[in-house]
Amino acid sequence: MTDISPLAPKSLPALPEIRGVQLATAETGMKYKNRADLLLAFFPDGANVAGVFTLSKCSSAPVDWCRNKLALAEPAKALLVNAGNANAFTGKAGDQAMAATITAVAQELGCNENQVYVSSTGVIGEVLDAELINGHVRNLAANLTEDLWQEAADAIRTTDTFAKGATREAVIDGQTVTINGIAKGSGMIAPDMATMLAYVFTDAAIAQNVLQELISSATDRSFNAITVDSDTSTSDTLMIFATGINDKITDPGDPRLNDFKAGLDDLCQDLALQIVRDGEGASKLITINVTGAAHDHAAKTIAMSIANSPLVKTAIAGEDANWGRIVMAVGKAGEEASRDDLRILIGGQKVTEHGMGVEGYDEDLCTAHLKGDDILIEVDVGISDGSATVWTCDLTHGYISINADYRS
Amino acid sequence: MTDISPLAPKSLPALPEIRGVQLATAETGMKYKNRADLLLAFFPDGANVAGVFTLSKCSSAPVDWCRNKLALAEPAKALLVNAGNANAFTGKAGDQAMAATITAVAQELGCNENQVYVSSTGVIGEVLDAELINGHVRNLAANLTEDLWQEAADAIRTTDTFAKGATREAVIDGQTVTINGIAKGSGMIAPDMATMLAYVFTDAAIAQNVLQELISSATDRSFNAITVDSDTSTSDTLMIFATGINDKITDPGDPRLNDFKAGLDDLCQDLALQIVRDGEGASKLITINVTGAAHDHAAKTIAMSIANSPLVKTAIAGEDANWGRIVMAVGKAGEEASRDDLRILIGGQKVTEHGMGVEGYDEDLCTAHLKGDDILIEVDVGISDGSATVWTCDLTHGYISINADYRS
Known part of the structure; x- marks a missing residue:
């Protein structure tokens, strides 16, 4: 079952560095052996952040956490993603395990816990092993680098047979910005407002309310327009992090955003189609x-x-x-x-x-x-x-x- | 693919004769070879009739016909069912083919065309071969008999691996009546107000409006509570024919119906579960x-x-x-x-x-x-x-x- 999907792209496109985004991965072995399964993204100068999440009535602890933190509208400082355990339907024990990892990341990076976003993907119903994860946090923080996009896309996979990523450039007000996205997903794919896990990063300077409008709109014709098996995950998450935090653009209707919006829509559709191309058992x-x-x-x-x-x-x-x-x-x-x-x-x-x-x-x-x-x-x-x-x-x-x- | 479902009942129960219901079957070979694929039921003294049908927006010609004829509230005289061709999505040509078979049956049995009900099940999109069917109508009419329930249940099958039938007795006002039911269905089963094809026959004397209430109510916890593959057929049909046409019971709330209602509900659930037990590929x-x-x-x-x-x-x-x-x-x-x-x-x-x-x-x-x-x-x-x-x-x-x- 580790054969690569016949519909896979030839290779992951080369994702360029994005100013203000640092990455590190680790092998915890919590489910998958001999491969990275933990990703830390760090935004040293903060990032405006927006997201859409599963509408499942049984959403996972990390989904609830992210939704609540977005409402605070603080700049994000970190994102921690593990693959192999969804920490969904794990009750208070799952909440506590998640909280322990957030505390560890916040302490290591010297930021507020409210600025740490987390995602978990994998089996439902097993409590996350926080100790196992936290044993890797110091090393992750010590090894952050801007040039690790291939590894980041690899680390968040579960049953995916290939890593998924896309990149676009867009011009805002005469300046060229970059948009990188990575995603995972293969089964339990019938996203309802979002998909399994997808993250978009950009060095554009866009206010949070504008980011939220842009990402919600991009979702409609990308992640919300795909289905593999009609089953909607408890962990669907799509987030966008914009490191140009000076809030240059604050009006969603600002015409200077047109090219960025087109690039973001296109990138989201590209990632969504990569997920369908990796649909479990897909041949067409x-x-x-x-x-x-x-x-x-x-x-x-x-x-x-x-x-x-x-x-x-x-x-x-x-x-x-x-x-x-x-x-x-x-x-x-x-x-x-x-x-x-x-x-x-x-x-x-x-x-x-x-x-x-x-x-x-x-x-x-x-x-x-x-x-x-x-x-x-x-x-x-x-x-x-x-x-x-x-x-x-x-x-x-x-x-x-x-x-x-x-x-x- | 002709292996019998591992969930099949040991055998079809023996369905007793029902006064006023005569049956005949024929082999047309329209799709299936060396087996009966055409069923004629004749109600010499007429039968009160009620039914529920697919809510599909692309319902088949026979479904439309039956729905329209029910509204006339005339006693039914005949039911013609073929297996192998659904005559669905066949446009005007399909309507004409259906009309030709109805004319042939009405002429042969000496009744009004509005008293002839028809169903077709099988492949969607191919026009019914009326000439082929009509070549068998005279023979069918000549061979009508009251003791042919096993053959009737067999004749309406398509991908079904076993014939489906059930029988119940019920007491109405001190008198014992019989309820027989036959059904077919295996795939494209997610009934929406009815199932693929199911027919219930009784010698009870019940007015049409009461029959309609009883059968609609029985559907909720039987055919409308099963699913094989979430796909809803264009031909779903459930009809009940009551040959005791003296309209003895005319109030749906009449307490003398309690035992009949329980028997009918039970029979419908039995038939519905037989369909699930024959779900395509089912092992559980x-x-x-x-x-x-x-x-x-x-x-x-x-x-x-x-x-x-x-x-x-x-x-x-x-x-x-x-x-x-x-x-x-x-x-x-x-x-x-x-x-x-x-x-x-x-x-x-x-x-x-x-x-x-x-x-x-x-x-x-x-x-x-x-x-x-x-x-x-x-x-x-x-x-x-x-x-x-x-x-x-x-x-x-x-x-x-x-x-x-x-x-x-």
């Missing part, structure tokens, strides 16, 4: 465009109904142009759709029209498209002009193998 | 009881979130007591749940309490329970007293094998 990346819906939200509901349908996902795994299952998924979505105007295209070829299959459509052409690993499904539901795009992967024997045997 | 039947929810509807949403979670279903397939995935599924359901009061029991053993795992719970006992084929999961979400029970099956390699290769 599927793009689903829905148009003609009553409104954009309806289009997204329909697109997600298709993306989460096990029958659609297995048909695509089987390279079978069984578009009847797409009709089924549109029908069950609960949103308005005109059966008799429904148009479905597979790989650009129209396969249904006027409420039935297109007579004499080229099924061989369809099948040829489905034999590729980049699948396009377009659906127009014939009501109005709402539209949405979501991404998913197919459902294969690999998913069953991975998940019927995850804990052991 | 899973009962999920949710209590302590804000209201019953919330409890059902949470129970369905657990039942439809691929991660929960694969964990159970792997006989892994990974209750963290149950926590995840409760969390994502979107209904109120108290993380810190959440109690989960597997096979009767408490595994979580006070927002964390029960220390020293007997994982071996859990695993032993999961090695059986009848799995019980109980969840109390600690809010109020809403409750619900739903049934599902596990998600195995068998589901992938069946569905990545269904049409070929």
